[in-house]
Amino acid sequence: QVSVVPETSFTPAIALGVRDIGDQTDGKGLLYDGQSFYIAVSKSIPVTGGIPLLFQDVVVHGGLGTGSLNGVFFGVEGVLPTGLRIMGEYDTDDVNVGISYNLIPTIKARVYSIKGDLYYGALFSLSF
Secondary structure (H helix, E strand, C coil), rough: CEEEECCCCCEEEEEEEECCCCCCCCCCCCCCEEEEEEEEEEEEEECCCCCCCCEEEEEEEEEEEEEEHEEEEEEEEEEECCCCCEEEEEEECCCCEEEEEEEEECCEEEEEEEEEEEEHCCCCCCCC
């Protein structure tokens, strides 16, 4: 995924991406079968301090894909005051949900359900 336009106060971020760039999963019955190209937008929704809401931060996502991600997809992510992130999405075919928590700035623990199957693990990432 490559960021094309950064998010501003008034406009969403725009990204272009490809899933399974080498088309290695086609016909193998894996979670997402085959290559997909997509365009996605995301926008943070400010949560004002004067409104007693459950979430501190909310981000909405949406996009359009081809191949195994053919059609419109969208999702929402919210951060609880404890730092726990709750996510939900519609991936053109199914509703998926997940939770994650940053153990340290570079490591995130995740548990999620995709297409009815449960997954868990850790994600290591660096920004540069």
